[in-house]
Amino acid sequence: MSYLDYNLKTAPTGLSKILYFNWGLALLLAAVSCAGFLMLYSVAGGDMERWARPQVIRFAMGMGAMVVIGFVPLYVWREMSVIAYGFTLLLLIAVPIVGSTSMGAQRWIDLGFMRLQPSELMKVTLVMMLARYYDWLDVRKISRPLWVIIPVVLTLVPTFLVLKQPDLGTALLLVAGAGVVMFVAGVSWLYFGAAITVIVLLVTAVIQTQGTEYQLLKDYQYKRIEIFLDPSSDPLGSGYNITQAQIALGSGGVSGRGFMQGTQSRLNFLPEKHTDFIFTTLAEEFGFVGGMILLTLYGLILLFCISSALSNRDRFGALLTMGVAATFFFYFSVNMSMVMGLAPVVGVPLPLVSYGGSAMLVLLAAFGLVQSAHIHRPR
Amino acid sequence: MKQPKGPGEKRQILTRRSLVLGGAMGGVMTILGWRMRQLGVKQSDQFRLLAEENRINIRLIPPTRGLIFDRRGMALAYNEPVYKIDMVREQAKDPEAVLRRLADLIPLSNEDIDKALATMRKRRAFVPVTVAQDLDWSHIAAVSANAPALPGISPELGHYRIYPYAEDFAHILGRVGPVSDYDLKKINDKDPLLLIPRFQIGKTGVENKLDRRLRGEAGEKRIEVNAIGRVMRVLSREEPKAGANLQVTIDNRLQKFALKRIEGQSAAVVVMDVKNGDLVALASAPGYDPNMFVRGISVDNWNALNTDKYKPLLNKTVTGLYPPGSTYKMVSALAALEGGFIKPEEKIYCGGYVEVYGNRFHCWRRGGHGKIDLKNSLKQSCDVYYYELAQRIGVENMSAMARKLGIGVEHDLALPGVREGVAPTKEWKRTRKKKDWVVGDTLNAAIGQGYVLASPMQLAVMTARIASGTKISPRLLNAVDDRPQPVIGREPLDIKPESLDQVRRGMFAVVNEPGGTARRSRLKIKGMKMAGKTGTSQVRFITKEERARGVIRNKDLPWERRDHALFVAFAPYDNPRFAISVVVEHGGGGSKAAAPIAKDVMSFALELEEMNYKKPETIRTGIQATNRTQKADKA
Structure with a gap:
């Protein structure tokens, strides 16, 4: 299909697009972001200026971007996919050369007015690229090995670059997001089965070879795995974060200790309390109920996206929507698993809640693409 | 391998797979919710306790040691206030300059200054470090008068045991000294005061025999501390009970x-x-x-x-x-x-x-x-x-x-x-x-x-x-x-x-x-x-x-x-x-x-x-x- 097939007559034009805008999704995003502002205000000890205000400003910018991107016809984005992917890849390559170092990792490119994190951008452009690829690819070729290798390479090149930064969390999200697009597009189960088998075998090999001459990881990496499996084995070292996070989560109880009353975060026992571990503060102050409300909001966002994708007969639009939804899902599920001790600590923020400019802007822009697919879906 | 035959079936696969994916997401979210319940509801009490332990720190307030008098009420052993000067690095901004200024007011050699600076570098910035001790009131007065020029400097009060009759009562009163590991093993006393470094206990004589009564009881300050140990506020304070005053029969x-x-x-x-x-x-x-x-x-x-x-x-x-x-x-x-x-x-x-x-x-x-x-x-x-x-x-x-x-x-x-x-x-x-x-x-x-x-x-x-x-x-x-x-x-x-x-x-x-x-x-x-x-x-x-x-x-x-x-x-x-x-x-x-x-x-x-x-x-x-x-x- 190309944009010429578009049923231009039924597609909304001009300001009437506002009527077809997915308002429910926009409201849900705003609700989650508001929870984020509240928490950032709280962890700063009641200081608006420190984290909450910049976050609000970025949210406003992000919402503006979402509306603008949403109003642009989908075919524009479809045509731009390859260019966007290629451009982001170039930026990723440029990071080690012109990027600046932050907390031991090179992730940023300083553009003067903002600090751009190309790896964040890549999460969206990779999904765009793959959606475009499967939109273009002949259905009969989908599961042929050669045509499977192409998207795998398209995914692994940026993943490798991100891993070099090093940023394990983003790399995982890239692979997971790409995997979902390929899965939804219809790549045979056998490939996924094979991939999962290889991963399981690799993990087994890594664990089995520990302590032998042939061990596959460095000692400190094994140490990290051990600490993940048993945080209490190192309560003041690397396990400190996990232990303190769980204490915060647990001490919240059913209804929480009250807004701004969380001792764990207020007294700095929590690590990274405004970024990756912000969920612990939320659970400490608003308890099980607060946590479940946030989880429900996230679930509703997914539901809106999936239902939009299902009702979208445009293949690019549907794949793009599913890809963005899946990336969003991996974001929050990895983050929550991590702070609740279900997964090892990899630096993945809580989407729309954690403090962070790039992530917020890129996510809202991605939802702009979802809006565009929603508004311009064939009717 | 099943091959999709045309647009219709392709559409079907997308719908089917999207639903499978949605189900999987729902499953993962159920696990997250279950885990939240496990931590926040089932094990909440245990974690609440851990959070309190994190937060509350108990500081002991040492009591003043009881005095000893002779039969006519002459003081044989008393506590003399002794002044020392503590310095907090983070308040001082430029610790060396402050110490040089301090050296004009109290006896403080260059070695003392170097030693104090070295100690401060080793500790966290908010931890008070003793830079001078054994000072008398005139020094403290001078330091207090110049307080604005000496940021981070605070005069502190300690106590020395004084035996005014020196040799005359050496064998009767004995003497006090800092508690040692040997003392701790020997006396088998659970008093938390003994864990204070260099806490003074009776080593010989009456000071030793009646140490428990002269020592008094520790007061307690429950303070809220943050993760790196900085004091945030005092939650409660229980005053120490001073040691008993003794009168001996000696003239x-x-x-x-x-x-x-x-x-x-x-x-x-x-x-x-x-x-x-x-x-x-x-x-x-x-x-x-x-x-x-x-x-x-x-x-x-x-x-x-x-x-x-x-x-x-x-x-x-x-x-x-x-x-x-x-x-x-x-x-x-x-x-x-x-x-x-x-x-x-x-x-x-x-x-x-x-x-x-x-x-x-x-x-x-x-x-x-x-x-x-x-x-x-x-x-x-x-x-x-x-x-x-x-x-x-x-x-x-x-x-x-x-x-x-x-x-x-x-x-x-x-x-x-x-x-x-x-x-x-x-x-x-x-x-x-x-x-x-x-x-x-x-x-x-x-x-x-x-x-x-x-x-x-x-x-x-x-x-x-x-x-x-x-x-x-x-x-x-x-x-x-x-x-x-x-x-x-x-x-x-x-x-x-x-x-x-x-x-x-x-x-x-x-x-x-x-x-x-x-x-x-x-x-x-x-x-x-x-x-x-x-x-x-x-x-x-x-x-x-x-x-x-x-x-x-x-x-x-x-x-x-x-x-x-x-x-x-x-x-x-x-x-x-x-x-x-x-x-x-x-x-x-x-x-x-x-x-x-x-x-x-x-x-x-x-x-x-x-x-x-x-x-x-x-x-x-x-x-x-x-x-x-x-x-x-x-x-």
């Missing part, structure tokens, strides 16, 4: 006089109130300055104290044990009288020695005393008389009498290291020396030699009991926090008053009648007579050959082999008030070396007693008070 004037009197010798003087058991003086010479220890004693000083042959660290009054020599003859005499083994007027012939089973036992007078009765046996201290008594009464009766009079029994005193002494029995020798008792042992015991051992304090108790006829027990602690401590032993001894009277008469003759061994040491106070008994205890064995050649005189012997000189006495004779015992280690004869000391100290004690009813101006002080004492009196 600092008499104590000082007694010590001055035996200065330069290795000696002990104990003065005890016959009526209530108060130990009015407990002097052990030489002494040492306990203040040296409080601020940290130098190795040289410590070695000097430890290697001194006069043993200045030892409290000879209660821990030193000596053969009582002839002062023990009262015990033998009372045992004989009570057992009916002798009548007071019965005379025993002294020919200079007796022979028992082939061994000769000599009297101190080579020619002997001739026929002698009880009173004269005491007055002239005839040994042969007591060798005869020993054979009649046996050692068991003698030792029973000794214990009745306080020798060979434990006295509960507010001092550590109070020794029991030895009133030997056959059983005692069998278990302790693994040997059988022989008659010679009994003979030696009768004149306070051989296995008999007593501390100067026990000799004073013996004398006090003979003088008063009561079971009076020694007492060092007069009051705790103004609560008077009980007098123990007002009830009469189970010894017939006539027997006691006979012995007292003998003791009177020793001091007051011509021919008495201590006649030269009679009191010069009008209307007051002292009764006493000399003692000279051998520390060496005199061989036959030496005896044949003539016994070497004490002054020709090295110090360690000379005899101990002893004297016990009570006064006034007709209404006894004080009992005294004097032991001069290796001092020679008791009449020459010990009795004059007893006379002087007893005179001063009686004078002080009389003076308590007169105006202070009329007092003739026996000794020029030193400047330090005057200062302390003012304090």
Whole structure:
């Protein structure tokens, strides 16, 4: 299909697009972001200026971007996919050369007015690229090995670059997001089965070879795995974060200790309390109920996206929507698993809640693409 | 491999797979929700507890140590505030510049500054570091006045234990020192105060024995701290309970006089109130300055104290044990009288020695005393008389009498290291020396030699009991926090008053009648007579050959082999008030070396007693008070 097939007559034009805008999704995003502002205000000890205000400003910018991107016809984005992917890849390559170092990792490119994190951008452009690829690819070729290798390479090149930064969390999200697009597009189960088998075998090999001459990881990496499996084995070292996070989560109880009353975060026992571990503060102050409300909001966002994708007969639009939804899902599920001790600590923020400019802007822009697919879906 | 056939089926796959994916997402979110419930609902209590433990930190507030006073209320041990200066790096901005400015105001060398800076670099920025200590008020005033120019500097208050009478009370009060691992193991005390680094506890003397009461109880400050330990706020505060103030029975004037009197010798003087058991003086010479220890004693000083042959660290009054020599003859005499083994007027012939089973036992007078009765046996201290008594009464009766009079029994005193002494029995020798008792042992015991051992304090108790006829027990602690401590032993001894009277008469003759061994040491106070008994205890064995050649005189012997000189006495004779015992280690004869000391100290004690009813101006002080004492009196 190309944009010429578009049923231009039924597609909304001009300001009437506002009527077809997915308002429910926009409201849900705003609700989650508001929870984020509240928490950032709280962890700063009641200081608006420190984290909450910049976050609000970025949210406003992000919402503006979402509306603008949403109003642009989908075919524009479809045509731009390859260019966007290629451009982001170039930026990723440029990071080690012109990027600046932050907390031991090179992730940023300083553009003067903002600090751009190309790896964040890549999460969206990779999904765009793959959606475009499967939109273009002949259905009969989908599961042929050669045509499977192409998207795998398209995914692994940026993943490798991100891993070099090093940023394990983003790399995982890239692979997971790409995997979902390929899965939804219809790549045979056998490939996924094979991939999962290889991963399981690799993990087994890594664990089995520990302590032998042939061990596959460095000692400190094994140490990290051990600490993940048993945080209490190192309560003041690397396990400190996990232990303190769980204490915060647990001490919240059913209804929480009250807004701004969380001792764990207020007294700095929590690590990274405004970024990756912000969920612990939320659970400490608003308890099980607060946590479940946030989880429900996230679930509703997914539901809106999936239902939009299902009702979208445009293949690019549907794949793009599913890809963005899946990336969003991996974001929050990895983050929550991590702070609740279900997964090892990899630096993945809580989407729309954690403090962070790039992530917020890129996510809202991605939802702009979802809006565009929603508004311009064939009717 | 299933191949999609056309757009329709392709659409189907997308829908199907999207639904599968949505289901999987739903599954993962269910797990997340379940985990949230597990942490937040099921295990919430446990985590809440952990969060509180994180947050709340308990800081101890040390109590102030109790003071110690003498019987008239003079402070013997008190706490002097001492100022130190702490500095917090993060408040100082430029710590070095601040320290240089500080150095203009207080004594602070360049090394001190470098050391303080090095320490601060090692600690976290908000932790106070002591940059100067041992400062006096003028320094603190200067620092306070310049406070704006000295950011991060704060004067802090600490305490030093001060012993204003220094040597005079070293053995009684003892001293405090920082708690050590050894102390912790030894005393097995769960008091959290002991875990404070360098917390001061009593190491010797009363400070040690009554440490628990002097120490007081820790206050508690519950503070909220953050992850790196910075104090956020105080949640609650419980004030510490100061230690109990103690009053001892010692009179600092008499104590000082007694010590001055035996200065330069290795000696002990104990003065005890016959009526209530108060130990009015407990002097052990030489002494040492306990203040040296409080601020940290130098190795040289410590070695000097430890290697001194006069043993200045030892409290000879209660821990030193000596053969009582002839002062023990009262015990033998009372045992004989009570057992009916002798009548007071019965005379025993002294020919200079007796022979028992082939061994000769000599009297101190080579020619002997001739026929002698009880009173004269005491007055002239005839040994042969007591060798005869020993054979009649046996050692068991003698030792029973000794214990009745306080020798060979434990006295509960507010001092550590109070020794029991030895009133030997056959059983005692069998278990302790693994040997059988022989008659010679009994003979030696009768004149306070051989296995008999007593501390100067026990000799004073013996004398006090003979003088008063009561079971009076020694007492060092007069009051705790103004609560008077009980007098123990007002009830009469189970010894017939006539027997006691006979012995007292003998003791009177020793001091007051011509021919008495201590006649030269009679009191010069009008209307007051002292009764006493000399003692000279051998520390060496005199061989036959030496005896044949003539016994070497004490002054020709090295110090360690000379005899101990002893004297016990009570006064006034007709209404006894004080009992005294004097032991001069290796001092020679008791009449020459010990009795004059007893006379002087007893005179001063009686004078002080009389003076308590007169105006202070009329007092003739026996000794020029030193400047330090005057200062302390003012304090």
